[in-house]
Amino acid sequence: MPTPSPVACGMALGFCADLIAGDPRRGHPVAGFGRAAAALERLLWRDRHTAGALYAALCAGPAVAAGALLEHRAATAPLPRALATAAVTWTVLGGTGLAREAGRIAAALEAGRTERARALLPGLCGRDPQALDADAIARAVVESVAENTSDAVVGALVWGAVGGIAGLAGFRAVNTLDAMVGHRSPRHRRFGWAAARLDDAAGLPGARLTALLAALAGPDTPGALRAWGTDARRHPSPNAGVVEAAFAGALGVRLGxxxxxxxxxxxxxxxxxxxxxxxxxxxxxxxRLSRRVGLLALALTAGTRAAAGALTRRATAAAGGRR
Known part of the structure; x- marks a missing residue:
């Protein structure tokens, strides 16, 4: 009987944990990472690209190393490796939290409570809510759902399939750094450049997979593919533009x-x-489209990881048999 892939099983278990329970309510490791990164920023900040590159390396490097060490220690025991992968996957995914925050804003808007929706919006995205009317708030939420489907779900699963626990931890660290310092404020225009470019590179495969799955799973596949092909390149972000355009076309709405x-x-x-x-x-x-995309991404990434592991084991066994 084929041995199940512990990484693939762990990714599936972690995805289910996020689906059922959402983010850990206390002691969230990502929040702890954010606090440590903020403290290091205060220490290292200089208005220079080199300072920002050092900062990004000192934050993301230990996250990858810790993930690799955890996986190495559990590598010879499938069950501990699967459970460790599940715990880290649960920690780095944010699909349920994304859905809950978006749902709260939608409920406020549908009840005519625009001020309440404005108060809730900063919990989902970094836009200034005060000048936004109800339709603009709804547009901001849809754009945030699209972008975070890639950042908080699909991208993490892609890197989990590629790099296991280290891939999961590294992707979340890079994405968190981009959210903290990757924007073009006067303070972070130079200092945050390295974190932003690193996030662009890490997010590239997940964003394309998100857009493709949104086109396949959405109600208007031709519309999603058309918007992706014609509009994504005009967006200032190489990744957000792809997923937002695909979601816009799939849902038949106008974003941007x-x-x-x-x-x-x-x-x-x-x-x-x-x-x-x-x-x-x-x-x-x-x-709902985000949820479908996440499930499809899990099936594809975990399935690919399991298939690759099976092929590796088969090749190893064949090589041993020839000795």
Missing amino acids: GTLSYGGRTEHRPVLNAPGRAVAAADIGRAV
């Missing part, structure tokens, strides 16, 4: 346009211009 971050106004290109304006009801549709 003017937005405000930290007092800075940005005029982003419209994604899927033929679509209609986003309404509060589209938040639920985006969340």
Whole structure:
């Protein structure tokens, strides 16, 4: 009987844990990492690219090393390795938390409580909510659901399949650093450059897989592929543009346009211009699409990891038999 892949099994268990329980309520390792990274930023900050590169290396490197050490210690015992992978997968995934936050904002908008929705929005994305009306809040939520489907679910699963626990931990560390210092504020324009570029590279495969699965799982596959092909390259982010365009086309809505971050106004290109304006009801549709994408990504990444492991074991056994 074939031996199950402990990494693939662990990824599936961790995904189910996130689906059922959401994020750990206390002592979340990602929150602890964020606090340590913030303290290191205060120590290392200089308005230079080199300082930011050192900062990114000192934050992400230990996360990868800790993940690799944990996997090495459990490598010879399938059950501990699967359980360790499950625990880290649960820690780094954020699909349920994303769905819950988006659902709370959608409920407020549908109840006509725009002020409540404005108060909740910073828990989901970093935009300035005060100048946003109900439709603009709904658009911000749909865009955030699309982007975070890649960042908080699919990208982590891709790197888990590639690098096991080290891949999971490293991806979450890089993504967290980008959220902290990767934006173009005066303080972080140079210091955060390395973290932002590292996140772009790490997020590239997950973003493309997210867009492809959104097109396949959404209600309008041709629309998603069309918007991806024509509009994604116009977005300032090489990864967010891909997933937002695909979600926009799949849902038949129009994303992009003017937005405000930290007092800075940005005029982003419209994604899927033929679509209609986003309404509060589209938040639920985006969340359901995100869930389908996550499940498909789990099946694909865990299945690929299991198949690769089986092929490796078969090749090793064949090589041993020839001796």
